[in-house]
Amino acid sequence: MTDPAVRFERVTLDYGTRRIWSDLSLDIAPGAFVAILGPNGSGKTSLLRAILGLVAPSSGRIAVLGHPPRRGDPGIGYVPQHSSFDAELPFRGRDLVQLGVDGHRWGIGLPNASVRAQVDRALASVDAAHYADAPIGRLSGGEQQRLRIAQALVGDPALLLCDEPLANLDLRYQQTITDLVAAWRQRTGGTVLFVTHDVNPVLRLVDKVLFVVNGRWDAGTPDEVLTSERMSALYRSHVDVVRVHGRILVVGESTEAGFNLDEPHHVPVAVEHETPR
Amino acid sequence: MDQLLTLLGYEFVQNAIAAGAVIAIVSGVVSRFVVARNMAFAVHALSELGFTGAAGFILLRLSPVFGLLAGSAITAVFIGTLGVRARGRDVVVGVVMAFGLGLGVLFITLYKGYANQAFAILFGTITGVSRGDVLLLVGIGVFTLAALAAVYRPLTFATVDPEVAEARGVPVGALAVVFLLIMASAVAEAIQVVGVLLILTLLITPGAAAERLTPRPGAAIIWSVAIALFCVLGGILLSLVTNAPVSVFVTSLSFACYLVARFVAGPRRRELRAVRAGAGDEGRPAAIAAR
Numbered sequence: 001m002t003d004p005a006v007r008f009e010r011v012t013l014d015y016g017t018r019r020i021w022s023d024l025s026l027d028i029a030p031g032a033f034v035a036i037l038g039p040n041g042s043g044k045t046s047l048l049r050a051i052l053g054l055v056a057p058s059s060g061r062i063a064v065l066g067h068p069p070r071r072g073d074p075g076i077g078y079v080p081q082h083s084s085f086d087a088e089l090p091f092r093g094r095d096l097v098q099l100g101v102d103g104h105r106w107g108i109g110l111p112n113a114s115v116r117a118q119v120d121r122a123l124a125s126v127d128a129a130h131y132a133d134a135p136i137g138r139l140s141g142g143e144q145q146r147l148r149i150a151q152a153l154v155g156d157p158a159l160l161l162c163d164e165p166l167a168n169l170d171l172r173y174q175q176t177i178t179d180l181v182a183a184w185r186q187r188t189g190g191t192v193l194f195v196t197h198d199v200n201p202v203l204r205l206v207d208k209v210l211f212v213v214n215g216r217w218d219a220g221t222p223d224e225v226l227t228s229e230r231m232s233a234l235y236r237s238h239v240d241v242v243r244v245h246g247r248i249l250v251v252g253e254s255t256e257a258g259f260n261l262d263e264p265h266h267v268p269v270a271v272e273h274e275t276p277r
Numbered sequence: 278m279d280q281l282l283t284l285l286g287y288e289f290v291q292n293a294i295a296a297g298a299v300i301a302i303v304s305g306v307v308s309r310f311v312v313a314r315n316m317a318f319a320v321h322a323l324s325e326l327g328f329t330g331a332a333g334f335i336l337l338r339l340s341p342v343f344g345l346l347a348g349s350a351i352t353a354v355f356i357g358t359l360g361v362r363a364r365g366r367d368v369v370v371g372v373v374m375a376f377g378l379g380l381g382v383l384f385i386t387l388y389k390g391y392a393n394q395a396f397a398i399l400f401g402t403i404t405g406v407s408r409g410d411v412l413l414l415v416g417i418g419v420f421t422l423a424a425l426a427a428v429y430r431p432l433t434f435a436t437v438d439p440e441v442a443e444a445r446g447v448p449v450g451a452l453a454v455v456f457l458l459i460m461a462s463a464v465a466e467a468i469q470v471v472g473v474l475l476i477l478t479l480l481i482t483p484g485a486a487a488e489r490l491t492p493r494p495g496a497a498i499i500w501s502v503a504i505a506l507f508c509v510l511g512g513i514l515l516s517l518v519t520n521a522p523v524s525v526f527v528t529s530l531s532f533a534c535y536l537v538a539r540f541v542a543g544p545r546r547r548e549l550r551a552v553r554a555g556a557g558d559e560g561r562p563a564a565i566a567a568r
Contacts, residue, residue, distance in 0.1 A: 052444045072446015080440035089313065090488045090497035091437055103434035104445040108426050135492040151441065 003066045005030045005159055005191035006051060011060030013046055020046050021215045024060070028191060030158070033182075033205045035222075036195045038212035044195045045081065047212070048161045051193070052076060065158055072104060077152030079162040085137040085144070093139065093147040094132040097122050100151035122154035123147075126180055142173035149180050159191045160184070166201055174201045181205075199226070200247045226250070284517050293404045293513050296411045299418040300403075300466045301479070301509040305502030306425060307463040308484030309494075310456060313436050317481050318367050319356055319457065322374040323349040323464045324476035329381030331398045336388045341398060342413060345468055349461035352377060357454035401472035401524045403513060414466060421462045428455055433494065470509055471524040478524075479505060482531040486538035504534045 004027040012022040020043035028034050036044050049055045050062055053069035062068065065075045077100075085091065097119045102109055109115075123129045126146040131139060136147065145165060152160060160181065166174045182205050185192055194202055199209060203222065210219045211226075211234060218225050218234050225231075226248050231239040240251045284290050311320055330348020331341040352373060359369045385395050397405070406414070425432075434442040435449045443449045460480075467479040487500035512527035 054443060070446075072444075076444070078441055078444040080444070083440065085437070086313075088488050089437065090492050090494050092492050095494055096438065099430075099434050099438060099441070100445075103430055103438075103442065104447050105430055106427055108429045133492070 002030055004028055004063070005032065005065060006193070007061075007063040009061040009063075011050070011057045011062055013043065013050060013055065014058045015043075015046065015055075019215050021212055021217055024217055026210060026219050028193070028208070030191055031185065031189045032207045033185060033192045033194065033202070034208045034210060035199050035202055035206045036193060036210045036212070037197070037199055040197070042212040042214065044212060045163055047210075048078070048163055048193065048195060051159075051161060052078065074155055075158045077155065077157035077160045079145075079148045079152045079160070079165050081163045082141070082145075082168045084141075087135070087137040089135065089137045091136050092133050093128055093136050093143075093150075094119055094123065096136055096147050097132075097150045097154055100154040118154060122150040125153070125184075126150040141168050142170070142176065145169060145173065145177055146180065149177065149184075153184055156188075157190065158188075159193070161193050161195075163195045164197065165194070166196060166198070171201075178202055178205070203246075203248065222248070281514065281518065288408070289404060289406075290513075290517060292406050292408055292411045294510060296406050296414045297403055297470060297509040297513050298506060299415050300470055301505040302502050303418045303421050303463050304467045304479040304509075305483050305487075305505035306422065306498055307460060308480045308482070308505070309487065309498050309501050310425075310432065310436060310484075311460065311480050312484035312488065314456070316460070317477060319370050320460060320464060320476060320480045322356065322370045322377075323352050323457075323461050324468060324473045325374055325381070326352040326377035327461075327464055327468055328395075328398055328473040329377045329384065332381045332384035332388070332395055335394050336384050341394055342410065342465065342469075345398070345465040346417070346462060348377070349464045350458060353457035353461040354454070357457045397472070398468060399472050399474055400522060401468070401470050401475070401527075403470045403509075403523050404516065406469065410469075414469060417462050417466055421459055421466070424455070424459050428452060428459075432456060470512070471527050475524050475528055478528040478531045479509070482535050483508070486531075486535040489535075489538040490541070504531070504538075508534065 006026075006028040008024045008026045011024045013020045013024075036047060038044055046055060050057055051064050051069055053064075053071040053073065064070075064073065098115065100122075101115050101118055120129065123132045126149050128143065128146045128150060131143055132147075136144065139147075148165070152162075162181065165177055165181075169177065178201050181192055181194070184190060185205075192205075194206075196202065199206065199222065206222055208219060209222050209225050210217060211231075213234050216234055218230055220230075226241050228239060228241045231241050231250055235252070238253050240253075242249050242251060285294075311317065327345040327349035330346070330351070331344035334344025334347070335341050355373050356366065356370055359373070388395070431442065431447045432452050432455075434445070434447050435452045439449050463480060464476060467476055471478055483501040483504040484497075486504050487497045490500050491497050508527050508530040511530050512523045512525075515521075515526040516523040
């Protein structure tokens, strides 16, 4: 029995006076792929920030890789929520990845062959070498996201935290990014926490889901948690979980105020990706 | 040409060139970060409140250079602590600037001597600097560059990629304040050449022109310094030959540099397209994929 990669022991997190979630207890085994699901504003990003040591829980204990969360933990790789780069910014994909190696160190940092080799390997591992010297603000969202994965993995972490890494990507790139994360986990035995509003692109990889709704949570395998009974209990209203063509849809009933799930975006998933842009 | 060589023999000319070179180097480096962090408005506030500080020090019969430093540094601390978040920052800058400039007007009104010094601070006086001033400006410049070198990598991280920087343990908020203080001393330096009102010509334009010339961050800083040196030294020499104020030429040269940089940006774009052509399936414009 090895130590869990991440352990939550009766953790409660508040943001100001608002309780985000309470009494969360969860062990995440090394090498696990955990999908963190739930509507927007349910504290999924806060959960990652707590693991990163950027917010402290109001009560309870968190252990990350066997120790309390600490800022700048080199054992963690982090892919943040989508943010774009200015088109004229003189900064290349190569520079972004290098920030993952030595961006946190003081001083100027003179050119260094071993750092360069490390960056080149990371770029090659996500198949980004051929656009690594182009200005980053002029790359597509999918190209930028591959660089973000390379940046997160270049320091050889044991735990990878991804915050909506598939948002803003078309289906083909969702597949590419998912494959890269899966390959990394396969190769290194690393642990993945993957925040997403749609579980389907990663369903085949997921060992465990953590579903957070309005301060309540439920965790287990997808087959255990993603059922009409458990989801209805979590949402405290009637929710159907339907499986169609190997996809899982969580569907709320419509009420006078609209749907009882206030975030219909994670319901009609199949339609969402066909929305023209 | 002979006239120029004769001029270069004068000590006041040598002083101006030495001080101008240091100021240009500092401005060139700092302006890259000002542009990348989108802080034009904050630069203007530091500059105008540097004027308030200088006016206050003149009133107290102290050195206006230290007054500039004090005024912009105090402003830097105010802006840094009241408005670190980018969204509220401009509002805080505006609030602090309006009040501070009002104080400046009061100081000028109270001052019974000649208003020459105040005018010099507003429009620049580099050809009037003494050897002592040069040493002071070199000292401030070296200190500013050393501070920037010390925080270069984490500041770059916090500027380009603040979420990941924070996760990697970079003190993003503290660096914002440190950079404001670095900006404050760069502003106090650049005011010597172009004055309070024209500050952006040295703290925005070189950095803005440079990013049109290269996608590499280090090369962009070198270009920015080169452009600032060309504008400041060119401005000083043209001013000596024509007797028109230095700031007239510095602003014209830096604007010309910006136009040229945008004009020659074409080759860079073609080079980028060549890089992307090798990408095969990646040929889609960024705007379509990034929604």
